[in-house]
Amino acid sequence: MESKKRQPHGRYITIALICLGVLLAILVALFVREYFVLRHANIINRRGLSFPAFIQKHGPLNASEVGVIRPWMTFDYINRLFALPKDYLKDQLDISDPHYPNDTIGNYSSANKITDVAAVADVQNAIINYFNKDAF
Numbered sequence: 001m002e003s004k005k006r007q008p009h010g011r012y013i014t015i016a017l018i019c020l021g022v023l024l025a026i027l028v029a030l031f032v033r034e035y036f037v038l039r040h041a042n043i044i045n046r047r048g049l050s051f052p053a054f055i056q057k058h059g060p061l062n063a064s065e066v067g068v069i070r071p072w073m074t075f076d077y078i079n080r081l082f083a084l085p086k087d088y089l090k091d092q093l094d095i096s097d098p099h100y101p102n103d104t105i106g107n108y109s110s111a112n113k114i115t116d117v118a119a120v121a122d123v124q125n126a127i128i129n130y131f132n133k134d135a136f
Helices: 002-040 043-058 063-068 075-082 088-092 105-111 116-135
Strands: none
Touching: 063 116, 075 088, 075 105, 075 116, 088 116, 105 116
């Protein structure tokens, strides 16, 4: 008799699993559709290509464009973006880490026990000072 009582629960579980499977299939189909819509509109590719294309067309960034600096960027990347001398930021920020220039601003902030925002501001100020020094 126990098996007869458990049988309706098994049916409900089967029905629930089928409904969840159908719902998952619908969500996957919608996701794939949206992906192709965005790709067709060239929105997905534009994000990946816009910044490097901007740099190639624009050339090195200047002091007014320091707002692009983010904690994930390495010092080497920043040096190339702004056409800075290799050790300029190392000297200005007194960086002794042997991983420089392949270290990120985020790692620099952690090592110096400051926030990422403060570290980015330090880098931005150093770059602004570099360009202002050349202006005089």
